[in-house]
Amino acid sequence: MASVTADLATTFLTLTYRHRTPLSQVRATVLPFLPSARTSQFRPSRLIPTSSFHSRIIAVDSPKPKVISRRLSVAATATTTPHSEGSDVSTKIPPDDRVPATIITGFLGSGKTTLLNHILTAEHGKRIAVIENEYGEVDIDGSLVAAKTTGAEDIVMLNNGCLCCTVRGDLVRMIAELVNKKKGKFDHIVIETTGLANPAPIIQTFYAEDDVFNDVKLDGVVTLVDAKHVGFHLDEIKPKGVVNEAIEQIAYADRIIVNKTDLVGEPEIASLVQRIRKINHMADLKRTEFGKVGLDYVLGIGGFDLERIESVVNAEGAKEDHDHDHNHDHGHHNHDNHDHNHKHEHHDHHHSHDHSHDPGVSSVSIVCEGSLDLEKANLWLGTLLLERSEDIYRMKGLLSVEGMDERFVFQGVHDIFQGSPDRLWGPDEPRINKIVFIGKKLDAQELEKGFKACLL
Numbered sequence: 382m383a384s385v386t387a388d389l390a391t392t393f394l395t396l397t398y399r400h401r402t403p404l405s406q407v408r409a410t411v412l413p414f415l416p417s418a419r420t421s422q423f424r425p426s427r428l429i430p431t432s433s434f435h436s437r438i439i440a441v442d443s444p445k446p447k448v449i450s451r452r453l454s455v456a457a458t459a460t461t462t463p464h465s466e467g468s469d470v471s472t473k474i475p476p477d478d479r480v481p482a483t484i485i486t487g488f489l490g491s492g493k494t495t496l497l498n499h500i501l502t503a504e505h506g507k508r509i510a511v512i513e514n515e516y517g518e519v520d521i522d523g524s525l526v527a528a529k530t531t532g533a534e535d536i537v538m539l540n541n542g543c544l545c546c547t548v549r550g551d552l553v554r555m556i557a558e559l560v561n562k563k564k565g566k567f568d569h570i571v572i573e574t575t576g577l578a579n580p581a582p583i584i585q586t587f588y589a590e591d592d593v594f595n596d597v598k599l600d601g602v603v604t605l606v607d608a609k610h611v612g613f614h615l616d617e618i619k620p621k622g623v624v625n626e627a628i629e630q631i632a633y634a635d636r637i638i639v640n641k642t643d644l645v646g647e648p649e650i651a652s653l654v655q656r657i658r659k660i661n662h663m664a665d666l667k668r669t670e671f672g673k674v675g676l677d678y679v680l681g682i683g684g685f686d687l688e689r690i691e692s693v694v695n696a697e698g699a700k701e702d703h704d705h706d707h708n709h710d711h712g713h714h715n716h717d718n719h720d721h722n723h724k725h726e727h728h729d730h731h732h733s734h735d736h737s738h739d740p741g742v743s744s745v746s747i748v749c750e751g752s753l754d755l756e757k758a759n760l761w762l763g764t765l766l767l768e769r770s771e772d773i774y775r776m777k778g779l780l781s782v783e784g785m786d787e788r789f790v791f792q793g794v795h796d797i798f799q800g801s802p803d804r805l806w807g808p809d810e811p812r813i814n815k816i817v818f819i820g821k822k823l824d825a826q827e828l829e830k831g832f833k834a835c836l837l
């Protein structure tokens with residue numbers, strides 16, 4: 382046990398040291414004590430006999446898009462880390478020039494291809510490479526997309542794979558090929574998954590594979606929800622060990638698009654939104670018809686960026702499209718945001734939305750003022766990931782750690798954990814910790830208790 386504890390205690394310290402690496406290029410940290418969990422998470426949940434990825438580079442005749450360079454200064458007074466080479470080191474974050482990739486997922490017929498067509502035909506000045514994962518021999522979606530776009534420069538087909546193993550390999554090869562052969566010819570990659578895909582292995586590909594990670598960064602997961610039919614899929618009881626893809630696709634999302642709202646009435650949409658919120662309280666949500674959303678909503682999300690953790694944990698629960706929001710989800714949002722804007726009060730709550738111990742997939746937030754004992758927090762988080770990483774789908778957090786002058790931000794997908802100090806706490810800024818978990822069998826009270834035990 383002693384050695385495990387020592388390992389756990391190095392987690393934050395190691396991560397703290399990582400502030401010297403550009404934040405945007407901080408390599409995902411797979412906790413060193415989790416070697417078996419790392420491989421087990423790629424187990425296929427479903428075998429799909431004939432599937433393939435197709436890639437298409439959509440060339441858009443437009444001026445070269447603006448390169449957005451992300452710069453962030455981190456003033457590090459790294460008194461808590463033995464790795465520190467000195468204090469008051471300012472780290473300039475160079476631009477992250479990796480190509481962003483967006484995953485579009487959603488159940489069969491939810492409107493993924495419709496959204497893709499919308500993206501490809503819109504004026505945005507981006508050249509987009511599309512990777513499609515199809516069932517069967519016939520490239521139906523490919524022809525739908527092709528019919529609506531011009532300038533398709535390249536199509537590569539990769540066959541015979543299952544989503545979690547072979548296709549993951551295919552995806553890596555596909556991305557590597559795109560990067561090697563077409564570098565500079567596209568600005569964004571959009572990956573459309575099959576309707577029965579569990580997004581987890583695809584997300585993990587971006588962290589587990591160096592070939593991918595070095596050149597491409599995961600920008601976000603966009604999930605289409607069929608407002609008329611999704612209820613049936615969400616209700617479906619699967620055999621033990623088989624995932625409910627409709628739930629998983631919602632759980633991993635950064636952006637949720639409730640599509641086909643023309644086919645159902647307002648009350649159905651409102652109750653669906655509530656249901657979605659119980660699963661994923663972190664994502665933005667919009668209601669649409671025929672996938673008509675602003676391009677900003679689906680491209681350039683930064684859903685896995687440490688720099689953007691704050692906006693997620695702050696706005697958590699309040700992010701439905703406001704055109705629709707006010708009438709339908711009021712009580713819920715008021716409740717969720719209750720504490721977020723108050724200063725100088727003792728913030729101390731969690732919410733898990735109706736269930737304190739939800740056996741299904743749910744979101745739990747902890748908002749709590751105070752500073753954490755580094756070692757205890759390390760042990761708590763490390764143990765949590767060690768024991769529960771399969772159940773914790775995604776998490777994001779912003780922490781106040783005793784002895785650390787910066788806020789500590791982190792995000793994780795199962796046992797992939799990425800964290801770093803970001804900006805300094807303001808002199809009068811209340812030290813409020815905020816964590817959001819999305820996962821299976823989450824016990825809000827237990828999580829909160831464990832977290833609070835780490836406070837000084």
Ligand SMILES: Nc1nc2c(ncn2[C@@H]2O[C@H](COP(=O)(O)OP(=O)(O)OP(=O)(O)O)[C@@H](O)[C@H]2O)c(=O)[nH]1
Nearest residue numbers: 488489490491492493494495576640641642670671
């Ligand atoms: N009424 C209505 N129909 C829609 C809407 N969005 C898409 N559709 C239609 O629904 C059907 C399925 O849409 P797709 O975009 O192909 O859905 P998909 O998710 O790509 O489907 P799969 O690839 O089979 O999983 C098509 O006939 C679309 O025209 C909508 O908002 N309202």
